[in-house]
Amino acid sequence: MPPCLPRLLAAVLLSGATAVLAQTTVTVVNFGGANGNAQKKAYYEPFEKAAGVRMVPVEYNGEQAKVKAMVEARKVTWDIVETESPDVDRGCDEGLFERIDWSRIGNKADFLPAAVHDCGVGIFFWSTVIAYNADRVKEPPRHWADFWDLRKYPGKRALRKGARYNLEFALMADGVKPADVYKVLATPEGAERAFRKLAELKPHLQWWEAGAQPPQFLVAGDVIMASSYNGRIDAAQREGRNLRITWTGSIFDVDFWTIPKGSPNRDVAMRFIAFASDPDRQADYARLISYGPTHSKTLGKLDAKVLANLPSAPANAKDALRFDFRFWADQGEVLEKRFAAWAAQ
């Protein structure tokens, strides 16, 4: 009996210790790749230390089906989700997300207006740009008309699968000014024009779905040009790849932190969002990947070299288009269906 006692005691102590060590585990969902890594370093790891919780990152490509399924089944296992702007708006209307308690996040007025939503806090500004491999393309494409110029730039091109962005790009390639793109696209003739322009490229198109694909295609030489998230090209440049960006006609948008409705950790999640919205944290993030901060005081903390690569740099934003998520919330389904019909022909 006596030899058993210490072991028993140890077991009791150990189980006590694990009980003390059992931390809150928070699941945070992001778009993975270079962006996910930057979030991990700038946001998750410091927050783990500061708040004593464990952050479990999960990757996705923005599909909202899982959020909807979790909320409908009242079994929410995602606590914080990086969500694209049209999905934040739509999900907010349909009751998929918790309302943000802005008094806990900070001063609303400090955030850029586009980054403030009832159900979301803007994380960063990002752009979809023209990217190309400077080892293969000698003369840089200047705008979307060059992207469409098959004679000057023969070869395949990659675009994100779906109607979003591509119809805007097609109209700009067809000579529509960025400021008029959504006005034109809202008319039946404008939509027709966009699809007709897109059809010119059809035999030369390769779709991408994950943000990591365009730089891969470009490096492997599968495509000559691609639409791409600007941060992914930045990440490839940091790995020594000779990929370049053309900012003219880029479309910028905001990604948001959201909390799926009924998350058991919504209190910690709200704390995390407040933590990650701090200008110093956002500056750390912008140094790791060239996505623009949403807190107005962050810009002052960044040096000129970092600033020059952000979508918000004046030179980059000059001929850019702001993504109109309300337009896409209304017209998205019908345009996407038409796109699917068009792509299938």
Next chain:
Amino acid sequence: MAGSEADAARALARDRRARVLQALGLTAPLLVFLAFTFLIPIGALLMRAVENPEVARALPATVAVLDSWDTVSAPPDGAYRAFADDLLAMAEPADAGGLARRLNSELPGARSLVMGAFRQRESFATLDAPAAKAAFLALDERWQQPELWRVIARNGSRWTPDYLLASVDRRRDATGDVVAVPEEQAVFVRILLRTLGIGATVTLVCLVLAYPLAWWLSTLPVRKANRLLILVLVPFWTSVLVRVAAWIVLLQSEGLVNRALAGLGWIDRPLELLFNRTGVIIAMVHILLPFMILPLYSVMKGIPRDYQRAAVSLGSHPLGAFVRVFVPQTLPGVTAGVLLVFILAIGYYVTPALLGGPADQMLSSSVAQYANVELNWGMACALGAVLLTATLVLYGVYRRFATGEGLTA
């Protein structure tokens, strides 16, 4: 005598009952498992394809008013009042969101109309019917378009054939007749035919590749055949994604295949093997080949070679003996392999998404689009139902033409 006969009959009946109970007891775990993992989910999927709860739940008063509307003239003022009442009665904002999504999927722009009115709903509280109409029109002129109210009236019942009709490129027009959708919207029939076409091509290529291999394996001694079968099975144990990624490496324009061909001087320009139908078919054949080889091999293994030898000894040409004696006996294996490969192939999603171009996407990718991106699960389920129906119909055709035993191989 009579008593003992009745006793015997009773004993017999008791015995039979016991056997039935025993059989039920033995299969019960499997039946319960199948019910929960297979039958109930499929039933739920089919339900969701015809379910249409949003409008009926959110707008009971409006639907009642629109019942007496002729769907052609201007919508009655009372409909605006009823719509305001329904908005005010909503318990949760999510009901408005669900309604907005449902209407928007039939009439683009309806989302912002509904949500705009929902945010202003308090201001409608005390208005009479004409004033309510004026208030809605002041918010947005599009509230007077009859099409919006027709969509509401059409979706007033809890069940709808619309998703299923849409999944075969049909719709109900204003008068309720089923008509084809406009050409630029017609997509699913074409994708379904393409799905079946890719499935058939992959099945055929698999059969052509697998048949000689399975025949050769069946002629080898068991030990040697088993060792070679492991080679067939190894890729089977690798994840589909890994194999698809490997094909990307092999087939890309500077990949191994193109470099080897260029090195041999057979091609000047890289062949386009990726992001088109070729890449999809190559990878799908690779992934599905074991499903063809294994049933073929197992059937061929059981065919005595003596029959062929007998045919030859009776004067048949060896090739004739092979075609007329051996091949017919392998038909059960062919049927099983073809059915298995074809049914698996038409459900493919990842391989065409990663290796195919825009014109190589199969029906599953449309299901994924509606389930994941549009969150229109009714439409996703309807497309799933179409795929399920196509599979069952083909299975039925096979049952008619194939011998019954073919399916047990």
